Amino acid sequence: MFYEAEAYDTTRWPASYWRATRPAPAPCAALEGAQRTDIAIIGAGYAGLNAALELVEHHGADVTVLEAAQPGWGASGRNGGFCCLGGTMLDEAAITRRHGTETARDWDGFETRAIERVRDNLSRYAIDADPVETGELLLTGSARRWAAIQATQRAPDAVLLDRAALRDQGFATACYHGGRMAAQGFGLNPYAYALGLARGAQSAGVRLHGDSAVIGLHRKGGRWQLHTQRGQLSARHVLIASNGYSSETLLPWLKGRILPVISNIMVTRPITPAELQAQGWTRQMMAHDDRRLLHYFRLLPDNRLLFGARGGLSFTARSVAAFAARARADFDCIFPHFARAKSQFTWNGLVCLTSSRAPYIGPVPGPQGLWLALGWHGNGVAAASEGGRRVARAMMGQPDAPPRLARHHPPRLAVPRKFALRAAMALAGLRDGPMRPL
Numbered sequence: 001m002f003y004e005a006e007a008y009d010t011t012r013w014p015a016s017y018w019r020a021t022r023p024a025p026a027p028c029a030a031l032e033g034a035q036r037t038d039i040a041i042i043g044a045g046y047a048g049l050n051a052a053l054e055l056v057e058h059h060g061a062d063v064t065v066l067e068a069a070q071p072g073w074g075a076s077g078r079n080g081g082f083c084c085l086g087g088t089m090l091d092e093a094a095i096t097r098r099h100g101t102e103t104a105r106d107w108d109g110f111e112t113r114a115i116e117r118v119r120d121n122l123s124r125y126a127i128d129a130d131p132v133e134t135g136e137l138l139l140t141g142s143a144r145r146w147a148a149i150q151a152t153q154r155a156p157d158a159v160l161l162d163r164a165a166l167r168d169q170g171f172a173t174a175c176y177h178g179g180r181m182a183a184q185g186f187g188l189n190p191y192a193y194a195l196g197l198a199r200g201a202q203s204a205g206v207r208l209h210g211d212s213a214v215i216g217l218h219r220k221g222g223r224w225q226l227h228t229q230r231g232q233l234s235a236r237h238v239l240i241a242s243n244g245y246s247s248e249t250l251l252p253w254l255k256g257r258i259l260p261v262i263s264n265i266m267v268t269r270p271i272t273p274a275e276l277q278a279q280g281w282t283r284q285m286m287a288h289d290d291r292r293l294l295h296y297f298r299l300l301p302d303n304r305l306l307f308g309a310r311g312g313l314s315f316t317a318r319s320v321a322a323f324a325a326r327a328r329a330d331f332d333c334i335f336p337h338f339a340r341a342k343s344q345f346t347w348n349g350l351v352c353l354t355s356s357r358a359p360y361i362g363p364v365p366g367p368q369g370l371w372l373a374l375g376w377h378g379n380g381v382a383a384a385s386e387g388g389r390r391v392a393r394a395m396m397g398q399p400d401a402p403p404r405l406a407r408h409h410p411p412r413l414a415v416p417r418k419f420a421l422r423a424a425m426a427l428a429g430l431r432d433g434p435m436r437p438l
């Protein structure tokens with residue numbers, strides 16, 4: 001595995017705020033003995049569960065999901081709950097340059113559909129995931145980039161807000177020159193969404209096994225054999241939907257093609273109305289900045305501030321604490337009037353980057369019937385939900401179902417990834433510079 005064992009310890013849940021908001025459901029039983037299924041799915045996050053739902057509801061397939069911990073244990077149950085556009089590190093210009101305008105347009109449609117998919121799921125499976133204010137705000141702390149945003153603004157439904165307008169609209173901070181507000185997306189409780197999908201899948205007839213880490217995968221007699229500690233499953237098709245928690249031992253093809261990266265979150269105590277007024281940040285809209293190692297934040301329905309930061313190189317207690325302290329210092333710089341609001345929850349988890357900087361949704365080259373859907377680049381609430389649906393359709397004989405951008409195999413990186421990650425983080429840190437009040 002890429003990081004220390006702590007990162008993959010499925011016997012422990014992250015100490016997340018989300019887990020504290022919902023009672024833990026009865027655990028899904030482990031796979032026992034020799035079983036047969038048509039389609040086996042590895043991983044019960046948004047991608048695996050959406051794929052399972054699509055396969056059962058629209059194709060009448062017989063589906064078994066194997067989850068190493070319990071549904072939602074991975075990034076799906078512990079993220080920031082930003083249901084937003086995203087899923088690739090390539091912007092529209094880069095997609096057009098690499099793959100043409102048709103692919104860029106197609107990706108645009110996928111991102112928008114992905115947000116609608118989450119809304120559909122919430123209503124179809126009656127999931128109470130505390131959705132909040134529509135829209136997303138991109139903030140910049142660089143005068144040069146603010147000028148560039150103003151000069152290149154093209155999206156018809158986006159609104160530009162300078163520092164004074166930000167303050168007027170309830171988005172006052174100490175660090176940002178301006179922002180662009182987009183109309184799409186909304187915040188939600190990601191754990192409640194994951195649990196609701198798992199419930200919906202079980203009601204639809206999906207067999208869902210927890211505590212069932214797949215430790216062996218091979219082909220025998222024209223079928224796939226999956227081994228867990230206490231059981232074996234024989235399947236015609238296998239979908240690997242394990243994203244940042246993927247094992248390269250299970251699927252050596254992945255080696256050098258993906259890069260798991262740490263994302264960190266803290267949640268404060270509820271901010272008092274007086275503190276909110278003093279700061280001038282009163283909206284629940286999702287917000288993030290444009291740093292390479294970005295910060296993302298939003299006010300939760302109970303007035304806690306959720307603050308996320310990408311980065312960190314290790315899961316050792318020392319490294320995690322050092323990163324959390326740095327993130328807290330950035331938070332205090334952005335929101336000086338919230339400095340007394342202690343962090344009551346801090347946790348982290350893994351997102352998945354790929355060498356192509358785009359997701360991969362499709363078959364694994366080699367023996368038939370092995371599929372992948374991963375690489376949401378830290379933006380998978382919407383993208384993994386819709387990506388799971390699209391891979392399911394591809395498995396059922398629709399090769400054009402995945403978005404064009406996600407049909408290209410990520411190439412194998414020639415440089416050692418630990419080195420690449422260290423270098424990328426150092427470079428990003430240099431480019432970003434320290435957070436400073438204006």
Ligand SMILES: Cc1cc2nc3c(=O)[nH]c(=O)nc-3n(C[C@H](O)[C@H](O)[C@H](O)COP(=O)(O)OP(=O)(O)OC[C@H]3O[C@@H](n4cnc5c(N)ncnc54)[C@H](O)[C@@H]3O)c2cc1C
Pocket residue numbers: 010042043044045046047048066067068069070071072073074075076077078079080081082083084212213214215241242243244245246247250263264265308347348349350351352373374376377378379380381382383384
């Ligand atoms: C701290 C953090 C904040 C984030 N914030 C946001 C956000 O605000 N908005 C957003 O869009 N995205 C966010 N993301 C990213 C988003 O959460 C992920 O992209 C998305 O949840 C990925 O879903 P998934 O189903 O592909 O993978 P996961 O949810 O990670 O699920 C993979 C599952 O596979 C299981 N698994 C792994 N190996 C095996 C095996 N061998 N056998 C059985 N099971 C296995 C794991 O236990 C895990 O439960 C964040 C991620 C993190 C970590």
